[in-house]
Amino acid sequence: MTDSKPPPAFRRAPPPGNKPPPLNATGPGVRVAASGATTTRLNKRMAELGLCSRREADDWIDKGWVKVNGEIAPMGLQVKHSDRIEIDKKAQGHQATQVTILLNKPMGYVSGQAEDGHQPAVTLVTAQNRWPDDNARFFFHPSQLRGLAPAGRLDIDSIGLLVLTQDGRVARQLIGEDSVMDKEYLVRVSLGETVTNVQAAFPAEQLARLRYGLSLDGQLLKPAQVEWQNPEQLRFVLTEGKKRQIRRMCEQVGLKVVGLKRVRIGRVVLGHLPVGQWRYLAPHERF
Template identity: 60%
Template sequence: MSEPLRLSKRMSELGLCSRREADEWIERGWVRVDGVVVSTLGSKVLPEQKITVERQASNEQARRVTILINKPVGFVSGQAEDGYRPAVSLISSRTRWKLDRSPTQFQPNQLRNLVPAGRLDIDSVGLLVLTQDGRIAKHLIGETSDVDKEYLVRVQYHKPGRLPESDLQLLNHGLTMDGKPLKEAKVYWQNEDQLSFTLREGKKRQIRRMCEAVGLRVVGLKRVRIGKVTLGDLPTGEWRYLAADESF
């Protein structure tokens, strides 16, 4: 027998929206199960039941924006903390990249419910995604996300000589963190003092901690790609919209 699931969870599993969005739509009467409107939060459905949403929900979702910003040092990814400004405070019509090809017009209300889909440390720079779309947030940072992220990492080696090949291989696979083995990474030298890291997970300060484990000190870290979306020529401190034909 199939077990009933919470309607909002099932909608998220199907990729219709995030759980938070699902609850909003349910309360507004925008969700139907087998053709019948369901407006009670906490309602449950069977996996085989058909879930549809009203056009109002689809229209609202289509208006939600996703913004790519080249975060500078000194800004936090999310809420303001310890006196540091959040990256969202950089977004205005004045700081929009002049070469942004999206036809979307900037509106201050686009800043409402704009949340980071992944973090960058305060002392790290590069590509940061801010989105109003729960589907994108789940795709990038959900428990089942397998979107890879690429970083350029400038390092200094604490020991005499050069990092042994065996330690480079350890960065690729074999390290543990917080008591759990890390997923396999792709790490290689770009030049004599810079490594390229490609990860499929994002533990707190993961790259810095990985480097410390093999005697490397990180002196600069820049995220240059998330999935198929690259930082490209986006200037530091400026932003652009995710284009309609772009996908992570």
């Protein structure tokens, strides 16, 4: 009598994007097979397809949840763009339980690991600190803290929107190598103790340099949107996030940053979320 138990259910990966890497592409995880076709490490390919992060991919491969061309994939497998990748529904179910949290980070907290005696922002994610007006239909559970990591940074002396997520797809979208997600900041600046109207005293050519023309760490910065909000406050919109970028940009043009608040990432805004409180990213929200 044969076993009638159905095989595990797998779902097929979405087709590649409209602009796949050229066949002669090189870089980490990319090789050229003997046939001349470019191959990529499976975990990297899965991340490129938006299925998960590389770390998640390794975990799924280790659990036997990934098939390539109908065969369970071993760790470290190199694949071609034409190879068929299928994911077990168990992995899909695992992703469905992952949460993304929006926190209004106060000053004095670091974004990532504790350092120099300062607490990481994730310590604020408690049932007591959840924003009472959060209407997302999630219940807080300590298991949601497992693997919860910041997708981007805010300096210890900056406040505002910080994203913490368990979902590698969200992290890749916000801080992946090819991410162009725009981030908006309100920046209070000074130009010496005697200057009360910074906007009036600040040269127009220096404002133009903030928008484009400055370099950090030997690299030309991408164009930025920079506008005056009031005589002491600038609005920055960046598509990159070098360490202490806005503060270092302002230093190069003679401005001192005295307050910095991130108010938007992509289409998600800080809104009325109080300082030190958090809410869930709702299922209908998209960055």
